[in-house]
Amino acid sequence: MENLDSILNALKEMHTGAVEAVDDSFGDTVVTIAKPHLLDALTLLKKQGFDLLLDIAGVDNLKRESRERFEIVYMLYSVATDMRLRVKAHVPEDDLNLPSVTGLWRSANWGEREAYDMFGFNFEGHPNLTRILCHHEFVGHALRKDYPTLKGQWSTGPSDLTPDLDRDK
Amino acid sequence: MGVKITPGTKHESGIITTKIDEVLRWGRKNSLWPLPFGTACCAIEFMGAVSSPFDISRFGAEIVRFSPRQSDLMLVAGTINYKIGPILRRIYDQMCEPKYVISMGACACSGGFYDNYAAIQGIDQIVPVDVFIPGCPPRPDAIFSAIVKLQEKIDKEPQLKLRHLKREHGES
Numbered sequence: 147m148e149n150l151d152s153i154l155n156a157l158k159e160m161h162t163g164a165v166e167a168v169d170d171s172f173g174d175t176v177v178t179i180a181k182p183h184l185l186d187a188l189t190l191l192k193k194q195g196f197d198l199l200l201d202i203a204g205v206d207n208l209k210r211e212s213r214e215r216f217e218i219v220y221m222l223y224s225v226a227t228d229m230r231l232r233v234k235a236h237v238p239e240d241d242l243n244l245p246s247v248t249g250l251w252r253s254a255n256w257g258e259r260e261a262y263d264m265f266g267f268n269f270e271g272h273p274n275l276t277r278i279l280c281h282h283e284f285v286g287h288a289l290r291k292d293y294p295t296l297k298g299q300w301s302t303g304p305s306d307l308t309p310d311l312d313r314d315k
Numbered sequence: 316m317g318v319k320i321t322p323g324t325k326h327e328s329g330i331i332t333t334k335i336d337e338v339l340r341w342g343r344k345n346s347l348w349p350l351p352f353g354t355a356c357c358a359i360e361f362m363g364a365v366s367s368p369f370d371i372s373r374f375g376a377e378i379v380r381f382s383p384r385q386s387d388l389m390l391v392a393g394t395i396n397y398k399i400g401p402i403l404r405r406i407y408d409q410m411c412e413p414k415y416v417i418s419m420g421a422c423a424c425s426g427g428f429y430d431n432y433a434a435i436q437g438i439d440q441i442v443p444v445d446v447f448i449p450g451c452p453p454r455p456d457a458i459f460s461a462i463v464k465l466q467e468k469i470d471k472e473p474q475l476k477l478r479h480l481k482r483e484h485g486e487s
Contacts, residue, residue, distance in 0.1 A: 280433070281398040288432045297432055303401045 150175060150229060153194045157187055166236075176232040184235050185245035192250045196222040196231060197245070202257035204265035208291035215239035216265060220247070237267065244308065246271040264289035281305065334410035339474035343387070343413065344466040346373040350386035350410070352403060355393030357420040357452040366453035371455075374462045384408040388465070389442070392452075396433045400441050409444045413474075417461050418444045421451045 154177060158165045164183035164203045169176045179187045186265040205217035214236040222231045258269040259278040262273065266287040269275055277284060282305035286293050351361055365371050365379060382385040383406045395403055407416070418438050420428035424447045426436035438444060445468060446461040 279398075284397075293432065295431055298397055298435065299432070301397055301401050304405075305396075 150231070153191070153231075156194065158189060160186060160190060171232065174230050174232055177232055178234045178236070181235045181237060181241075183218070184233075188233065188247050188250060191222060191231065191233065195226060196229075197225055199251035199253045199257065202254065202261050204267065204289065205262045206265065206289065206291045216242070216267070218244060218261065218267060218300070227310040238283045242266055243268045243270055245269070246275075248272055263287065266290070329350065336474050340470055340472070341476065344469040346378075347374075347376040347388040347415070347462065347465070348378045348380050348386040349376055349388045349390045350380055350383055351390050351392060351407070352406065353390075353392045354395060354399065355420075355422060357392035358422070360452040360455065361390060361392050361448065361458065364458045369455040369459075371459070371462070373465070374459060376462055382428075383407070384411065386410060387414050389414065389416045390419055391416065391423045391438050391442075392419040394427065394429055395435045395438050395441070397435060398433075400435050403438065404441050415444045415445045415465055416442050417448065417458075419426060419448045419458065420453055420463070421449065424449065 154165070154168060154175075157177065157179075159203075162184050164180055164187060165177060166177075166180055167178040169178070177187075179286055200221040200223050203219040203221070205219065207213040207215055207217065216237040216239065218235050218237055220233040222233060223229070244267050246258055248258065248269075248271070253275070256278060257273055258267075259275060261267050262269060262272075263277040263284075264280050264287055276282070280288060281299075281301040283301050284299050351358060353359075353361060363369060365377060371377050376388065384412075387410065389407055389410060391403065407414070416438075418424050422429060422434070423438050426434045430436065435441065446464050448457050448461045450457050
């Protein structure tokens with residue numbers, strides 16, 4: 147596998163304007179990708195050897211008016227070369243659609259469900275985009291900065307975790 | 316406290332005289348079968364209480380059952396959030412009368428330090444609680460104290476009258 151610089155160059159050559167910024171954060175490289183090129187960039191990074199998707203995180207920039215409302219962050223890791231890379235994209239409030247990367251990393255399945263549950267991103271192509279932490283009757287997205295922190299919501303009953311096995315219906 | 320048969324007395328014939336209420340009371344309070352509803356670290360502490368260094372069987376409550384149909388003491392050990400709340404209520408409803416609930420630890424009693432969108436601020440909002448145990452987590456001694464408290468409570472209750480009927484009629 148090549149080193150990180152050549153991978154970043156490959157990202158820059160992929161589409162003009164695809165790479166918006168390359169920063170360093172506590173020793174990890176953070177590359178910001180323009181949202182339309184996100185899937186292409188992540189596909190390329192998977193091919194370049196980032197075989198582990200550690201986590202998907204959301205960021206709400208409600209009070210930072212210089213930025214778009216949301217950010218999505220993918221934490222990538224390469225088992226063979228012990229390299230880490232953080233991939234970031236800005237997500238405007240009026241367009242929460244994002245490509246699903248479940249086809250690249252299977253761990254994205256639950257990661258994307260969590261990001262949907264907490265921030266309301268819509269991952270297009272996800273096989274089962276339902277809430278994973280909050281209950282199925284929860285309204286709103288709990289980690290958005292405009293969600294009242296102490297507002298609990300009662301649930302009338304547990305959701306169907308195994309609809310195929312439920313013989314009562 | 317118990318019903319004793321002393322050799323050399325008339326009880327040797329196998330006949331004792333008592334009241335039904337007394338016998339039920341004696342049996343129920345000394346054979347509480349706990350159902351651990353463990354969701355967090357308090358459940359680990361409960362395992363310690365059951366194990367031989369502390370030995371919960373000294374109080375007759377060592378037969379831990381994981382089925383609500385075979386137990387009469389629900390021991391809620393851990394944080395209960397809005398997602399598991401209905402499940403807790405359903406399991407409580409599946410237990411046979413008479414049934415008792417011990418709320419173990421700060422989280423189950425009041426939400427603990429979790430005051431947010433997810434955590435229920437005390438399980439008494441879902442099920443009736445007989446004894447609350449403070450602590451984070453409580454030591455096994457505190458669990459035994461709660462069991463003794465519950466035994467004292469059972470000792471004062473009329474046993475032939477079902478608890479749920481009492482509740483419906485609003486008697487204490």
